[in-house]
Amino acid sequence: MTTDTAIDLFEENRPLLMGVAYRMLGRVADAEDVVQDAWLRWSRAERTEVREPRAYLVRVTTRLTIDRLRQVRARDEAYVGPWLPEPYVTDFGDIVPDTAERALLADSVSLAVLVVLESLSPLERAVFVLREAFGYPYAEIAALLDRGEAAVRQLAGRARRHVDEKRPRYEVDPAQRRDLTERFLAAAVEGDLNGLMSLLAPDARLVGDSGGKAKAPVRVLHSADKVGRFLAGVARKGVPGLSFRFIEVNGALAVLTLADGKPDGVFQVDIADGRVTTVYIIRNPDKIRSLAGD
Structure with a gap:
C-alpha cells in the first residue's frame, strides 16, 4: 500500500471516525484530537498486515x-454548572437524502441523547454508538473491543434501556421546528412573557452551559414559569449588538447568537406536541468559538 493510498483510505473514513469519537465524547476538539492520534497510529502501522483498513481504523x-x-x-x-455537549455543526440534509437514515443520524447526535450518554460507562457508550448510530453487528463490535459477543449484547441492552428511559420521545417535522423556534426566539427577544408561556410546555426546563465562564443559570430551571421569567429578564437587560443566525447543530435547527458579530451562544429547543419542552443554551466560550466562521 503506497503512502498516497494510505492517506486516501484514512480521509475516506475520517467522517466515520469523527462521528464515532464525537458521539462518545460530546466534545469536538477532543474528538478531533482522537482522530489525529488515530492517523498517527495508521501512519506508523505495518499496513501490509491490515486486511480491513476500515475495521482497523474504527x-x-x-x-x-x-x-x-x-x-x-x-x-x-x-465543571461549573450543567454540562452540555459542544455544538457540532451538521448538514445531514445534504449528505443523507433518505429520511429514515437522516432521522437515525440526527437522533444519535442530538443534544438530548448525548447528555444521556454522559451517564454511561465508556464501554457502554462505545457499544451503543457503534450499534445504534452506525449499525455494527454485535460480532463485529465484540472483535473491535476484544470482548465476547454475549458480553457486548449485555452492554448494548443495558445502554439501550438506559437511553430509552431518559431521552424524550418525539418526532418533529423540520418546518414545524423552524416555525416554533422562530416564534419562541421572537418572544424571547421581545421579553414577551405571555408569548413565551403560550409556547412552553408546563413542565418545560432550561439547561444553560457556561462552564463558569459566562452568564447562565448554574442549575437547571424547571417549569414554564421559571423558564419564561428568566428569558424575559434576559431580554430586559439587553445584549449590545445582538444578532442571530440559523444553523444546524447536532442534527437539528439551532440559533447562533452573536454580540457585535462574535459568537455569544447557541440556542436550541426540544419540542413535543407543539410545545417547547427543553431550552438548551450553550454559552461556554470554549465550546462556541469554532462557530465564528459558520
Whole structure:
C-alpha cells in the first residue's frame, strides 16, 4: 500500500471516525484530537498486515476514545454548572437524502441523547454508538473491543434501556421546528412573557452551559414559569449588538447568537406536541468559538 493510498483510505473514513469519537465524547476538539492520534497510529502501522483498513481504523479510534473518556471524566468533575455537549455543526440534509437514515443520524447526535450518554460507562457508550448510530453487528463490535459477543449484547441492552428511559420521545417535522423556534426566539427577544408561556410546555426546563465562564443559570430551571421569567429578564437587560443566525447543530435547527458579530451562544429547543419542552443554551466560550466562521 503506497503512502498516497494510505492517506486516501484514512480521509475516506475520517467522517466515520469523527462521528464515532464525537458521539462518545460530546466534545469536538477532543474528538478531533482522537482522530489525529488515530492517523498517527495508521501512519506508523505495518499496513501490509491490515486486511480491513476500515475495521482497523474504527477499532483504533474507539479504543483511543475510551481512553480519552476516562481522562475527561476526571476533568469534568470540576465543571461549573450543567454540562452540555459542544455544538457540532451538521448538514445531514445534504449528505443523507433518505429520511429514515437522516432521522437515525440526527437522533444519535442530538443534544438530548448525548447528555444521556454522559451517564454511561465508556464501554457502554462505545457499544451503543457503534450499534445504534452506525449499525455494527454485535460480532463485529465484540472483535473491535476484544470482548465476547454475549458480553457486548449485555452492554448494548443495558445502554439501550438506559437511553430509552431518559431521552424524550418525539418526532418533529423540520418546518414545524423552524416555525416554533422562530416564534419562541421572537418572544424571547421581545421579553414577551405571555408569548413565551403560550409556547412552553408546563413542565418545560432550561439547561444553560457556561462552564463558569459566562452568564447562565448554574442549575437547571424547571417549569414554564421559571423558564419564561428568566428569558424575559434576559431580554430586559439587553445584549449590545445582538444578532442571530440559523444553523444546524447536532442534527437539528439551532440559533447562533452573536454580540457585535462574535459568537455569544447557541440556542436550541426540544419540542413535543407543539410545545417547547427543553431550552438548551450553550454559552461556554470554549465550546462556541469554532462557530465564528459558520
